Amino acid sequence: MDSLLTLRYTMAAERTGGVLCPVGPVWRRLRTTNPEIELYQPDNSHPSMAGTLASAYSFYSVFFKDDVMNLEITTPVLPEQAVAIRNAVQEVVADSLSAAYRYDKVLRADFIGDSGKTSTDTVHFTNLSRHASGYVWDFGDGTTDTAASVAHIFPSAGEYTVCLTAYNSCDTAKICQTVIIGVSSVDEAHSRQLAGYPNPCSNVCYIPSVASGTPYRIINALGVEQLRQTTSGSTGIVVSHLAPGLYFVMIEQPDGQKQVIPFSKW
Structure with missing residues (x-):
C-alpha cells in the first residue's frame, strides 16, 4: 500500500513541482527494524500516535533539512520508541533529501562570472537562478541591471561585491559574490611574493614565513x-575541495602589506 502511495505522491510532485517527504519509506523501515511499534490505530486505517510522530519527524527533517536526533516532542509515545523513530527518520530522510527536492520549484539565485582574461575590466555574468521571473543585478560600483545574464564593465581595478536578486510572484532570493578586477596586479606583487609548495598541489598547500x-x-x-x-x-592551506585549475592566495600581513601567491590545483 505504501509503495502505491509513494508512486502517486511522486507523480503529483512531478506535475506540480512539489517536495516529497518519504514518510512511507520511514514506516517501512520501522516495520522492519521495530515491529513492536504499532503505527496504526486499531482500525488499521488511521495512524497511531507513533505513526503520526514518525510523519512529523519526517516532515521536520525535509522542510528544515535538519537533524532530528536531538529534537524531542512531548507525546504519549514511549521514550525508547521515540528514539527508534528518530533513528529511522535520520537514516531514511537524511539519505534522500536530494530525492525529496528533485521536483521542487523553490526559487534559487545563483550565478558565475567569467572575465575571459583576469586583467580585463569586463566580466560576463551567467545567471544560473531557478524558477525566477525577474532579476536585479547590483555590481557594487553604483550600477544595476535587470537582464538575465549580463556583461558588465567595471570602472577600475579593485574588489567588488556583486549581488543578484532573483524574484517571482511568491518570493525573492539573493546571492552575493566577491569579484576581483585587475588580478594582473599579481605581477606588481612579484617583487615581494611568497612561494607556496608543493605547486601544483592536490590536498594541502604550505606557505612558509607567514604568521x-x-x-x-x-x-x-x-x-x-x-x-x-x-x-x-x-601554515597549511587545505585545497582538496577546490576544482583543478589556477588559483591565487591573497594574504594581508600584519603590517598591511598584501601578497599574492599563485598556485595550481590538480
Missing part, C-alpha cells in the same frame, strides 16, 4: 572568491 592567524583569501582565475580563512600554526 599563524594571518587572514587570507583564495580566488580563482576569474577573480571569484573561493575561501576566506586564517592561517593555522602549520
Whole structure:
C-alpha cells in the first residue's frame, strides 16, 4: 500500500513541482527494524500516535533539512520508541533529501562570472537562478541591471561585491559574490611574493614565513572568491575541495602589506 502511495505522491510532485517527504519509506523501515511499534490505530486505517510522530519527524527533517536526533516532542509515545523513530527518520530522510527536492520549484539565485582574461575590466555574468521571473543585478560600483545574464564593465581595478536578486510572484532570493578586477596586479606583487609548495598541489598547500592567524583569501582565475580563512600554526592551506585549475592566495600581513601567491590545483 505504501509503495502505491509513494508512486502517486511522486507523480503529483512531478506535475506540480512539489517536495516529497518519504514518510512511507520511514514506516517501512520501522516495520522492519521495530515491529513492536504499532503505527496504526486499531482500525488499521488511521495512524497511531507513533505513526503520526514518525510523519512529523519526517516532515521536520525535509522542510528544515535538519537533524532530528536531538529534537524531542512531548507525546504519549514511549521514550525508547521515540528514539527508534528518530533513528529511522535520520537514516531514511537524511539519505534522500536530494530525492525529496528533485521536483521542487523553490526559487534559487545563483550565478558565475567569467572575465575571459583576469586583467580585463569586463566580466560576463551567467545567471544560473531557478524558477525566477525577474532579476536585479547590483555590481557594487553604483550600477544595476535587470537582464538575465549580463556583461558588465567595471570602472577600475579593485574588489567588488556583486549581488543578484532573483524574484517571482511568491518570493525573492539573493546571492552575493566577491569579484576581483585587475588580478594582473599579481605581477606588481612579484617583487615581494611568497612561494607556496608543493605547486601544483592536490590536498594541502604550505606557505612558509607567514604568521599563524594571518587572514587570507583564495580566488580563482576569474577573480571569484573561493575561501576566506586564517592561517593555522602549520601554515597549511587545505585545497582538496577546490576544482583543478589556477588559483591565487591573497594574504594581508600584519603590517598591511598584501601578497599574492599563485598556485595550481590538480
